[in-house]
Structures are given as structure tokens and as C-alpha cells.
Amino acid sequence: MLLSGGTTEVVLEGETIRAWGADGRLAAEAAGRVTLAAVGERIRWSGSMLLGETLDAAGAPDLRVGNREVVGRVRLLARKGKLLAVAVVPLEAYVAAVLSRETPPRFQPEALAALAVAVRTYAVGAAAKPRDTAYDVVGGVEDQVFDGMDGVAPVFREAAARTLGLVIRYRGELARTVYHSTCGGRTEDAGSAWGKDIPYLRAQFCNDCADSPVYxxxxxxxxxxxxxxxxxxxxxxxxxxxxxxxxxxxxxxxxxxxxxxxxxxxxxxxxxxxxxxxxxxxxxxxxxxxxxxxxxxxxxxGWGHGVGLCQFGANGMARRGAGFREILARYYPGTVISGETP
Ligand SMILES: [Zn+2]
Structure with missing residues (x-):
């Protein structure tokens, strides 16, 4: 996943930071904080040392990239004077982190579980059609917002864990599991919103989001x-x-x-x-x-484009006792929930 890509510099923070070059050898070490900059197709380490085009960095006990906590290694690539930071984030950690950005923690567990499946389906679908040779998805509004692993409340991790590996398919293909905050009483057809009819994204009546603050x-x-x-x-x-x-x-x-x-x-x-x-x-x-x-x-x-799952509606359904499967069946009718690999 691309963490950042439009800037010339990236700041890494960690108690100790190590970076390896493309040959797998330790290329540089730092403590606390280091600024990396792209110089054409090469990376400059801390204002002095000029290294190669790619670096794999890791921190102990953890690494922060541009103030976002990441797990595992981060690959840095210099490309035409811009520095790309690409993180390999485990799928379930990603699902929990995205959920924490997209949903209030006070949502019902079944609503969070339904959203976890939607977030995961989107991510698996996007990763199958990578945006670039260097990364699959973008950790921003282009795909789903990823703000790192800090402060991801346990409820979000639980929602991911409870639905581990589950995705939504339509006729065997991964579904486009779009969602929005509040539909305001009726969701919208994908055909009306985006000019493309998608059988499982057709308008549904929703009488469960009336308590949304933006109803x-x-x-x-x-x-x-x-x-x-x-x-x-x-x-x-x-x-x-x-x-x-x-x-x-x-x-x-x-x-x-x-x-x-x-x-x-x-x-x-x-x-x-x-x-x-x-x-x-x-x-x-x-x-x-x-x-x-x-x-x-x-x-x-309502708030949002209105297509697909209505988050406050999902929460209202959960409050009425509906399970996540029922919630997903309402907003993505005709789809099937299955494991990640069919
Ligand atoms: Zn609704």
C-alpha cells in the first residue's frame, strides 16, 4: 500500500531505524529520526549519504512513516525526484485500521462486522488490480483512508477477527462494496449515481438510519x-x-x-x-x-453518494438484532459471502 508518494521527503521515526539496499545489505542506520529525500532516482539519507533507488526500512520496536505507525517493513523508492513510501500491511490489520477511520467505535458489533467484510472485499479486489508496479492500493481517499495502526480501538480489531477472510462475491467475482454514511431513507442506484448499472447496487428502502446525526x-x-x-x-x-x-x-x-x-x-x-x-x-x-x-x-x-451500504442503516439494523450477514444481504442484494479464496 502506498503511504505517501507526492513529496520529495519522507521522515522515518523509531528508536532505531535500519535500511537495506536492493542487494539486501544494511545500507544505513539511525536512531530517533531520519529524513530521506529523493534526488532524481536515488535516495539521500539524512542530508548526506546518497544511496540507491530503493531502500527497505524497518524500525525497532516500531516504525513511523510521516507520523503514521506501520507494522513490518516499508519500501522507499526514488522516482523522478519524488519519494514513494510503500508499506506491506497485513490484510486484517489494514481492515481494522480502515474501519477505525470510517466508523464510530460506538457502532454495534454486527454493523462493524458487516463493514469489515465490505472494507476487506474492497481491499482484496483493489489488490488484485494493482494501481502501480510498486504498490497495489493507496492509503488515502483514492482507495480507503489508512492512518496507521495508532489508536485502532479493540472493537475494530474484533470486527476484523470475527469476519476473518470473509469477502462478498457476485456471480463468483468480488463485489464493489461501496458504502456511505447515511442514505436518508433510500439508497441510490449505481446507474443513477455513476452511469453504470450494477445489479447488487440498486436502490433499497432503508428505514434504519433515521437516528443518524445527518439524517x-x-x-x-x-x-x-x-x-x-x-x-x-x-x-x-x-x-x-x-x-x-x-x-x-x-x-x-x-x-x-x-x-x-x-x-x-x-x-x-x-x-x-x-x-x-x-x-x-x-x-x-x-x-x-x-x-x-x-x-x-x-x-x-443523508450524507454521501448513497450507493451500497448505509452505515447508520447497518447500525440501526444491528440494533434491531440483525446479524452482519443479514445487513450485507440487504444492501448488496444477490451477493454471496465466502472465504477470500473461492
Ligand atoms: Zn439508510
């Missing part, structure tokens, strides 16, 4: 903010700036948004509008936009 949300978009968004989307904002929903999917989510001002009008995908306005402000596309005195009042339901 209903509201956002006041100020005039300044509205102007910024319009500008970013190619409409020069004037006094007559208008923002309106012009199309909806069968589940009632906005699919098209029109921005117009001074004779310029642009209709675009609602998802693009949401991204530009900010995911934490316009929390979902299950929304209405009402102009109020030069500003816009957004009211909506």
Missing part, C-alpha cells in the same frame, strides 16, 4: 460562497445569479444543477456541483435549493 441537514450558502462556486464552474456571477436543481434521479436525488447569471447558463452534473460546493456542506444530493434574500438555503437528507 437531515441544512446549509446556508452565502452570496460570496455562491459566487465562488459559480465562478469555479464557469459562470461569471452577477447580481442575478441563480442556482437550481433541474433534474432528479428516480430516488429523488438531484442529477442536474443549473447555474445562470447575466445571460450565461450552464447545466452540469449535480455531483460536480456538490464536489465544488464541498462535500461537508452539500452533504448529499437528496436536497432542495431555495433562494432566500441573495443567499441559498440547502436542505437535504
Amino acid at each position: 437531515r441537514w441544512e446549509h446556508r450558502m452565502s452570496e460570496t460562497e455562491g459566487r465562488r462556486v459559480a465562478k469555479a464552474l464557469g459562470v461569471p456571477p452577477g447580481k442575478d445569479l441563480r442556482i437550481a436543481v433541474t433534474g432528479r434521479t428516480p430516488t429523488g436525488r438531484a442529477s442536474r444543477v443549473r447555474i445562470s447569471s447575466g445571460g450565461v447558463s450552464r447545466e452540469l452534473q449535480a455531483a460536480k456541483f456538490r464536489m465544488t460546493a464541498g462535500y461537508a456542506k452539500v452533504r448529499s444530493l437528496k436536497m432542495e435549493i431555495v433562494p432566500v434574500a441573495g443567499e441559498w438555503r440547502f436542505t437535504g437528507e
